[in-house]
Amino acid sequence: MHYVTSKTLLSSNNGMNLYRGCTHGCIYCDSRSECYNMNHDFEDIEVKQNSAELLKKELLKRPKSMVGTGSMTDPYIPIEKNLKYVRKSLEMIYRYGFGFTCITKSDLVLRDLDLLEKINERSKAVVQMTLTTADDDLCSILEPNVCVTSRRVEVLKTLSEAGIPTVVWLCPILPYINDSHENINGILDFCIESGVHGIICFGMGLTLREGNREYFYKKLDENFPGLREKYVEKFGDSYTVSSPNNRELMKIFKKRTDEKGILNDNDEIFRYLHNFPQDSVQTKLI
Numbered sequence: 001m002h003y004v005t006s007k008t009l010l011s012s013n014n015g016m017n018l019y020r021g022c023t024h025g026c027i028y029c030d031s032r033s034e035c036y037n038m039n040h041d042f043e044d045i046e047v048k049q050n051s052a053e054l055l056k057k058e059l060l061k062r063p064k065s066m067v068g069t070g071s072m073t074d075p076y077i078p079i080e081k082n083l084k085y086v087r088k089s090l091e092m093i094y095r096y097g098f099g100f101t102c103i104t105k106s107d108l109v110l111r112d113l114d115l116l117e118k119i120n121e122r123s124k125a126v127v128q129m130t131l132t133t134a135d136d137d138l139c140s141i142l143e144p145n146v147c148v149t150s151r152r153v154e155v156l157k158t159l160s161e162a163g164i165p166t167v168v169w170l171c172p173i174l175p176y177i178n179d180s181h182e183n184i185n186g187i188l189d190f191c192i193e194s195g196v197h198g199i200i201c202f203g204m205g206l207t208l209r210e211g212n213r214e215y216f217y218k219k220l221d222e223n224f225p226g227l228r229e230k231y232v233e234k235f236g237d238s239y240t241v242s243s244p245n246n247r248e249l250m251k252i253f254k255k256r257t258d259e260k261g262i263l264n265d266n267d268e269i270f271r272y273l274h275n276f277p278q279d280s281v282q283t284k285l286i
Contacts, residue, residue, distance in 0.1 A: 001045045001079055009054035017070040018085045020046035023077055024105060025145040027219035028172050031072045034211035045079055052088050059096045065276045066099040076106035090115040099124035099276050105146045107155050116164050124277050127159050130169040133178045134186025141223050156194035165197040167269060172206030176227060179204055179243035188256045198263030204249045205242035
């Protein structure tokens with residue numbers, strides 16, 4: 001871990017990255033790709049030490065809207081437990097009447113349930129959670145340093161019971177690993193049980209490019225001997241790696257989500273995530 005001083009914190013659409021890098025160890029992580037020009041080891045987390053000062057300054061300048069953590073780094077990585085940068089940000093987001101959404105795989109999000117409830121009562125809070133496999137043992141291989149799927153499902157249920165809407169990212173789906181009917185149906189069962197509002201799915205597959213491809217193949221060699229050669233033969237250097245079962249799995253996804261009234265159109269879900277309720281109660285700035 002190392003600290004940096006940043007000039008800005010929020011992007012033009014209110015994306016917020018308090019940290020850069022990750023220690024969850026997911027074998028498929030696109031954020032390892034060289035195109036992001038990370039000039040430090042991926043597991044050496046970059047911490048924006050002046051984030052609270054920047055956030056306050058930028059919130060005071062902007063109209064009330066949703067603030068979201070970026071998708072490159074899970075905001076609830078282990079160091080957040082002690083640093084509490086996310087929690088401090090949530091306190092400020094609540095104080096100034098903004099909404100909030102994040103993408104995580106961690107049950108640490110429940111530590112901040114009290115603030116999420118307050119934000120949701122005043123404006124809007126949405127928690128997005130990634131589910132890749134219904135099998136906890138496989139989850140421990142694909143995402144070794146974060147809570148397993150069954151625990152994430154407990155988190156989703158707790159959030160739903162607290163009135164916090166949730167969205168699941170059904171990705172990535174790795175060919176010949178978790179691209180089975182059983183797995184997709186298992187994840188959808190969890191989503192239905194948890195009362196999720198929507199499920200984001202870009203198709204059954206993953207993306208590979210320079211940086212993350214090499215790490216992914218290394219992990220395939222460690223955990224799935226012989227599979228790297230199959231990937232190389234089948235997909236070459238393709239950026240988009242689509243499951244041979246994509247068509248039939250997407251039919252299952254569409255049919256079951258339609259039946260249960262779960263949002264499954266990505267554009268519609270992203271509009272929902274970005275939409276700030278204009279009739280929300282605003283408070284005097286402090």
